[in-house]
Amino acid sequence: MDRLELSVEANKCKQKILILRGSSQYVSPKTYNVQEIGLAKALVRLGWKVLIISSGPKELTMKLDENIDWIELERKGKTIGWPQGSLRIIEQFQPDIIQCQDITNPATYQALISKIKLGTPLVFSLGEYKTNGHIKSLFTKITAKAIKNHVSAVLCKTKSSMEFSNSLGLSSNFYAPVGIDENVYVRRENLDDWWINEIENRRNNGEYILCHVGRLDKHDNIEFIFKIMKNLPKKFTLVLIGEPKSYANKLIDDDIKDRVIVTGAVPNKYIGIALSNSDLYLACSEYEIFGMSAAESIFHGCPVLGYSTGGIREIIQHETNGWLLSRREPNEWATMINKLFNTDQISHAKRGCAETGKSLTWNSRATVYNQIYRDVLR
CATH class of the missing domain: 3.40.50.2000 (Glycogen Phosphorylase B;)
Structure with missing residues (x-):
């Protein structure tokens, strides 16, 4: 994969956020209305530069906007897995904030490692409001315990997910619904x-x-x-x-x-x-x-x-x-x-x-x- 091209001039005036998607679902910006891209477009207007990392069948880099980059990394594992190489990309990008989408996937630990290594604030976007299955529930509770002292904010998509976050022992919970890219x-x-x-x-x-x-x-x-x-x-x-x-x-x-x-x-x-x-x-x-x-x-x-x-x-x-x-x-x-x-x-x-x-x-x-x-x- 080519080295991510960053605009030096843009970096001087814009703060940078890296959004890590750990989902097992492959989504293409060419055919799917990706929530994180809609957020990125709105954030650019508010003075941010955004890099989104997602899973894909193979490595791919797309420049969606002067200040929005999309990188797909080959997924390690299937239902339980994570985009390979995220740590390297995060360190290269040097974000001011790392945002991880949900906590019930192993990519959470990639975000946590990067947060500790770089000293970068870590926030979570949380949509789930319950977990189905004993193994998933156990994983969620273990992960919540591992991250709770390292998370600066939990962005709860619904009031139900805010109650769920509280039940997991996470603090600094904020009501932050997702939106539509019109x-x-x-x-x-x-x-x-x-x-x-x-x-x-x-x-x-x-x-x-x-x-x-x-x-x-x-x-x-x-x-x-x-x-x-x-x-x-x-x-x-x-x-x-x-x-x-x-x-x-x-x-x-x-x-x-x-x-x-x-x-x-x-x-x-x-x-x-x-x-x-x-x-x-x-x-x-x-x-x-x-x-x-x-x-x-x-x-x-x-x-x-x-x-x-x-x-x-x-x-x-x-x-x-x-x-x-x-x-x-x-x-x-x-x-x-x-x-x-x-x-x-x-x-x-x-x-x-x-x-x-x-x-x-x-x-x-x-x-x-x-x-x-x-x-x-x-």
Whole structure:
């Protein structure tokens, strides 16, 4: 990999933050709306230079902006693993602050080693609010104990994650929700694909469009949504965006096959087109760290009906830009959906989306991050 090129002139006036992603999920900035990149763009406007380290199938360096660099390092291990070579890159970059994304992965220890070696303040961005499985729970508790005397701040994405951080014995916890990078989306005239044409045709025929975006095999989301559809009249069409497409298709039966559109993977820049052409977004996960798709939906003017958990209950303002349900019972959801459309509450909520959407962007959210970083460095 070529040596990271740093602008000497920029380094004189900008403070530097290094963001370390330890996730086992490979994400490409070319096709995915990476939260850390949206944050980086907003931080650059506030006077920062940002380097993001992530895992990838092979080493790759991308310059996303004059002051934003993205480096993918080959991952050591699979589900439990870390980007190889992070310590070398961190030392080379000489950041003023190191930020690690979550604590339930071994990359946490790379950040900790670098913090101790360089004497650089270490902060964490925490989204989880519980852990599933004995081994993961034990790892999290051990890691929290190892880092608690070395962490300057924990940036909690939700109030639930703040409570979780407190339970782990971590201090200096701050409420710092993530945001939307509003500049990544393209307009309708930039897309001519079968699925958007199908959505528009159905809307023109007077059908209502329900939408869901995400991993289609996540928990029992798709089975649950299909049960809802079976309790709804034929005027409702469901749009499913994500993979694995085959998983969703094998669950579709004759009762609903004509009312479900499964797009497969869609580049994130087109997600706004789907959402702005939908009438209601369904956020029904039992566990939702933040709920970025729900936030994107509100930003694009599509109200959300959500299960009240994690970040969902903080994104949705009940009866303003969406509605919260405390139970996951298909008939109850279907009854609620019918009621919302029959009483035209959807139109009111769409106006609420327009009023609240801007508050969910990184340009709004990043000011909290910036203030915490500045306080840490004082």
